Structure formats: structure tokens, C-alpha cells
Amino acid sequence: MNIFIKLKNLDRRWVFLFVALSVIIPLLFPFALPVVPTKAVANLHKFIENAEALPEGTRCFLSFDFDPASEPELKPSAVAILVHMFRRNLKPICGANWPVGGEMAEVALVEAANAYMSTYEDMKAQGKLAPGCKPIIERGVDYVNLGYKTGAIIHVKALCNDFMYPYPQDRDGNSTAEMAIFRNPDGRRFAMSDVGLIISFTAGTGGIETFISMAGEHKRPMAAGCTSVNIPRFTTYLQSGQLIGMTGGLPGAAEYETLIERPGKGCAGMTPQSIAHLVIMLFIIFGNLAYIAEQRNEAKKKG
């Protein structure tokens, strides 16, 4: 048992080294592990896939409520969902409740649009695109990035009535009033009621919960992409029926990527993720074995 006590007194930099290796080695020498979609992810995929719930050309509001600190967790699922929307000929309108969310949306939009356009021919040949899909998609027509506005709940409240007022310009300063994506056939101002689905990619507070707070006003179906840390908290919203689906953390992204058959950063991360989890669990077990050994030693001394 004394070996565990020795282990416990090991410099913690050895622990750090172990963790680093458990991530680096699987990244350098990747091997695939199976990814099984959970119910929450499958439900979201099914909803976006369903042409009755979201007919072609439906505009969806995607709120990017995170910053670089959570980008590795949330961007993969944002990209996967955006690609899926483009393939279904849905029109994502991106906004942000977090200050740098606009930048996060930009990177994800560019990556997803490129992924869609570069695989257009293949996907069309396989019949996996909605009939109205175009080979090239355009900003302001097929998607738009509105950027950040302060106010959180108050901002969302303003969106419920009218999009153009809080967002007179998109992130790059182009006037939104002229954009084709916001045009309604009957000439009405574009408001949250014209949106088919609200998805918030949420890190912590100020994301999907602000939309949930305003659900009484917009009455739109909602889904979330959340960081792993928030999964326990957001599960209650799934259960109370306030969210139709959710992708949780990097594993959630990997599951969505599997469902749309486009493995990306999420799937690639699953092997190091699994190994690192095992390493951390081993540390907890060793730590406690050392603790037990110590207790025994002390008991012997006393006895």
C-alpha cells in the first residue's frame, strides 16, 4: 500500500504531464471509436430534417452565446447544424447575446458555407439535398450574421416585436432593411414569429435561458447547443419540454456529425476525450487508495 502514499507525494507536474500525453498521443495516432447518438441530439436532428415542421426556405435564428473559451466545444456543433440547415435549404439568421459571439458566428458560417458548397455536387448526386438547394449560397440572401447586441433578455424581447429596430445593420455594417433574407411576402416587418426554430449555442448564462424567458412572447420551438458544464442544468429544460433537443459539448457535436454523415472536429476529438476521461478516473481512484493507505498507517501508529 505504501506505493500509493509515494504516488500521492509525487510532484503534481507529473500529473499534468500524464494529462497532456493522454490528449496528445491519441491526436497524433488517431483510431476511431464508435459514436452513438443520444436522444436529445437525435430529436434535434429529426426536427431539422422534418420538412413539415420546417419547410424549405424557413428562416431559423441561431444565437451564438459563447466566446473563444468555449469555442472548441460549441463551434463543431454549430458548424454541423449549419451544414445540415444549408442542405435542407433553411436560412440561418445568426445573432449573439455574448459580446464576441458575432466573431464566433462568422467563423462557423464561413466554415459551414464552404463545407456545403464544396460538397454540393456529391450530395446532390446522392440525393441528400432539398430540391431548392443552390450550388452557391450568398450572405444576405441565404444567411446573415447580425452580430452582438447588449441587453440579453431585453434584447430578445425587442427581437420578438421587430428585428430591424435592434439590428439596423449586420455585423459588417450593411443595412439590413434591403436584405432579401428579411423580406416577407406580405411586406410585414420581420419578427421572431417568422422564425421556424431558435437555437442558442450557450456557454453558461445569457444564452438559451434568455429565449426561454421570452417563450411566452415568441412561442417558437427552441433547441440548444451547450457546453458540457451546462448539460445537467439544461437537461431539466429538455424534460419540461421547453427545449426540443440539445447537443451537449464536444460529444454532442460528434453525435450530430455522425447523424449528418460528415465527421469533423467533434468525431476527431472523441478518442482523446475518452482516454483523458479514463486517466482522470484513474487519478481519483489512486488518490483515494493513497488516502486509505494513509489512514491505515495512522491507525497502526495509534494502535
Added chain:
Amino acid sequence: MIFLKRTLPLIITFITGMIMIVAFFSGEGLPSIKSLESTLPKWIQIIMTFTMVLGAFSLLRINLQKISRKADGWGYSLVLIIGFLSMAFLGFITGSWPMFDKPLTNGEIYYVLCEDNVSARPIRVIDNLKDKEGKIKVEYVDDKGEKLADTESAMIPPDTARTRNMSYANSMQQILFVGVFKNAQSTMFSLLAFFVASASFRAFRIKSKEAGLLMGSAFIVMLGNVSIGSLVSQILAYIPVIGPYLNIADIKEWIMTYPSSAAQSAILIGAMLGYISASMKIIFGVERSHLGGEG
């Protein structure tokens, strides 16, 4: 003075708070109040931005004090201030300023952002008249201004074209934003992965039943969320009788949806009750610490 300093703020809070509550219940019956319900929040949005400016200035103040006192490690405060000033300056000039917008000159060279969103590439304006979508005609050129052989002319929104100097400023800003801000932030939070590991090793002691429950559910969640969990389940399935029921992913789902979610609901209910009662106290002027102590 007491009225101005103490009573008037309380009256303002009471009236605006009541307006928002009445507006919620009034429906379309009281159009004037209903319109306030959408106007006032927009005002709050603007005011909140000023408070963020205030916060940024107090950060500057604290660090300037450290520099002037030459406190230990004042060099770091200097680094902070230099970072702040350069980013603020670049941010101000690179944003869009419609009042300084001039129509682009035909035949002149400008710069637009590449697909990578970081670097810039040169273009020459062919026709600066906007089409019906508000775009202008340009061609891609190389650094010396020669037209690139294998490219065609393109239509771009005029706001995206920048002069050479503005394009430099923009590159500098990108270096600071992408290079420093994004990388520093994500690395600092990823450091927590290491500290989670060392904390698990040192502090996660199963001294009581409670701590045991903590560890058990942590293990199941860690296993159930990743692929390795399903491999473990396959091994567990060899245990006679109960084995086939031990699917880690299913157990994880159950823990998340029942016991863990029960506690989360209770936390939400408790927090919301507290929140509502605190809000009521503020509206009715019972709680006034936000207005400062002295009167």
C-alpha cells in the same frame, strides 16, 4: 437634498417596476403602457453599455495606480494598459464610420478580407456605381496592381473594401484579436483540465457517503458521455443476471433526467423564489443597498 438623493430614486424604481408588471398583465387594453413595455427595455440596453464603459475605466484606474506607485510587478500593469490602448485605438478606427465614407475611385487599388477572415487581398475597382443589390464591380490584382490571370471580375459590397492603411490597421487588430485574445482565453480555460486532474488526485477524498455519491455519479457521467462507455457496457454485459441492464449510457441518461434533474429543478425553484422576492423588495423600496449606504 434628502428627497433628491434618497426618495426620488425610490419613486423612480417603484414607478418603472410597476409599469413593467402592469404592462405584462394589461395585454392590448392599455396601448400606451404596452408601448412602454417595448420602449423601456431598449433604453436599458443603451444604459447598460455605459456601465460597461465605466467598468473598463475603473480597470484602467486600478492599473495606472499600480504603475505610479511602482508596486511590485508594475510592468504587468503596463502591459495591460498598452494592450488596452492599442486594441481600443485599432477598434475605434477599423469600425465602420458612415460619415467618413467616400465613394470608391475607379481604377484605384483597395483591400478586402480573404476567406480566412484574417488576411487581406488587393482588388481594383472597375465600376464604382452600385447595382440594385448595392454592390460594385471589382477585379482581383496582385501586389503590384497587375490583374490576376486566372480570376474573373466580381461584385462586392463597397463597405468591405478598405484603403491600404485601413487594411494594415485591420490586420493589426486581427493579430491582437485572433492571436492574443482568442488563444489566451481558450488556453487559460483549458489549463483547468490539468487542475481538474490534480484536484481529483489530491482533493477528491471519499470521506463520507455524500462524497461517495459525488464520485459515483461523476464516474458514470464521464463514462456515459464518451464512446469508451459503450465498450465498458459491453464488458459489463458478461456479468450474469444484472449484466445486460448495466448500459452506462442509459444509466447516465437516467441519472441526468431523474435524481440530478430533481436537484437542478429545486435549485431553479429556490433561486427563482429568491429572485422574485428580492425584485419585489427592490420595487417596494424595502431593499436599497444598490442605492449606496449613506443618504
Added chain:
Amino acid sequence: MGMWTIPKNENTSKFSDAELDEFISKVSAAVKARHMSVPVIMALEMAKPVSFLGYTSLVVFAPILELIFDPVKMEKLQAIFSDRNRIEMLIKSIENLEISEKEKTKEGESSEQN
């Protein structure tokens, strides 16, 4: 007193060390009373490397946060977060309370047996 020296004990707040120590023992007693020692210790251990970020965001968002929370407590919290050593003190203080509690119950049990 160097430009790049890492400050040892940077109590730049308006509170004295004794006041902060008292605040720390109050917080740890509250944690103990709610039986939340293990989760809180784990959370603090994990927060150590980013304490400076926590501190600066407390400073920047203070005008907003002070609307909701007691300004004096907010400033004391800022003072604790500004110094990694103080976080360590908080952890130690919770652990000590936990240990003394255990010894008490053990003594209690043994005296009952006698």
C-alpha cells in the same frame, strides 16, 4: 521591488488582513453549515489558475453586479480573488473546519462508549 517581480502578498484593497481573514472564516463556516465542503473545495481548486480573470471581471462588471449584491461583500470577494494565496487560505480554512468537526464527533463517540 522589480518591474517584473511576481507580487508576494498583494493586498491592495481597502480592507485590512484581519477583516479579510474574518470574511474567509465566515464564508467557510457557511459552506460547512450547508455540508458542501467537498464540492466547494473542488471548485476552488479548479478555479485557481484563472483567479486573475475572475478578479478583473469582478472589477469590470462591478457597476452591474453592485446593483444586485451587497457592494461591501463584492469588494471583499474582489480582494480574495485578486490573490491566489487567499484562495488557498479559503480552501485550508474549509478543510480545517471539516477535520475539527470529525475529531469532535470521534471524541464524542468514544466518550459515549466509556
Added chain:
Amino acid sequence: MTTLLITTWVGALITLCCFTFLIKDNPFYRFAEHLFVGVSAGYYLSTISFHQVLKPNLLAKIWPTYFASGTAAEATPEYILIIPGLLGLLMLFRFSSNLSWVSRFTVAFVMGVSTGIAVVTSAEQYLIPQVKKAIVPLIVSGDYFGSFSNLVLVVGTVSCLFYFFFSTEHRGPVFGNVAKVGIWYLMISFGAAFGATVMGRISLLIGRFNFLLSDWLHLIK
């Protein structure tokens, strides 16, 4: 393309500076940490606060001809927005020790509006749905496991609420024991949260090593 190259190298340098904290607290980490805080404050002030909020939502609405572009430039000025603008400026009186009370008008206004919204929305959107979720039939006919799960849910919610409201004065056998059950539930919940946190932090670390190994060193695809 050079900008991208410089950005990647600066990023890699900063990343490595941050990682040196693992060895020990050192000047490189302090440098990166302070530079980061400065840059982000500057970014929030100029790009976010000014260009993304104050300019389009305040200045462009009061002086559309100067600050707005496109058709919005021809809109009628909304002079009423001068009121929130002035209220915002009053906040700056906080810097003065004698006149800081002037900012109370702004604070009072903000508190009034936001608490008013909070009272109704938190009741409607959080309290009621969560209470509803916790009230489930305890006996699901023919489904023993379903009944058991619902029982777990109800007992958990109730006992945790007991814990919150009677935790410090857990006197008496009933309150004390129910609150104790509440603690068990909370521990399970925190355990799940810990597992989730570990998962998240590891994902971030994977993101960082992806950046170093692929974007910077090109060792992996």
C-alpha cells in the same frame, strides 16, 4: 497570407506562455494574462460597446445622417433616445466621490425596469414550468420502473427544497432527515456536474492541442 502566419505564431507563443503556468507561476504567464485582459477590455470598449451598440442603437438613431448607412440614413431622428443617453452618462458620476449619488437615478431606473420584467418572466417561464415538471403521477400503471423514477424525481425536488430553506437550522428529526436526503440528491447532481466539467475542460484542451499540432506545426491534418 502573412497576417495569417503572424497571427498563428503570436497565438502559439501566447498559448505556450499560458502553458508555462503548469510548471509554476512565472513572468511569462503573468505577461500573457495581463496582455489578454488589456486587449479584451480594449476590444469590449471600442468594437463592442461603441461600434456594435452605442453607434447603431443610439448615435445612428439620433443623428441618422452622420452615423447610419443605407436607407436607415434617411430615417427621422428619434430625439427621445437622448433620455437613455443622458441616463447612461449619469453613471459616469460614480467616479466622483461627492457627486456619485447622481448615478442613483440611472441605477433606480435600471433596477425598476429590470426587476419589473424579472418578476413576471421568472414566474412565468421558470418557476411554473419547473414546479409543473416536479408534479408527476407517482404510480404509472404497469410500469414499475417508471413509477420508481417519478418517485425519485418528486422526493428529490421536495427534499432539496427543504434543504435550501431549512439547511442552517436543521433541527428536529423530520426537517433534519429530509434535508439530509436533499444533500444526497445535490451530491449526485454535483457529481454529474463535475463529470460534465471534466468533459468540457478536456474538450478545450483537445482544441488547444489541435491548434498547436495542426494549425501551427502541421503535424496532423
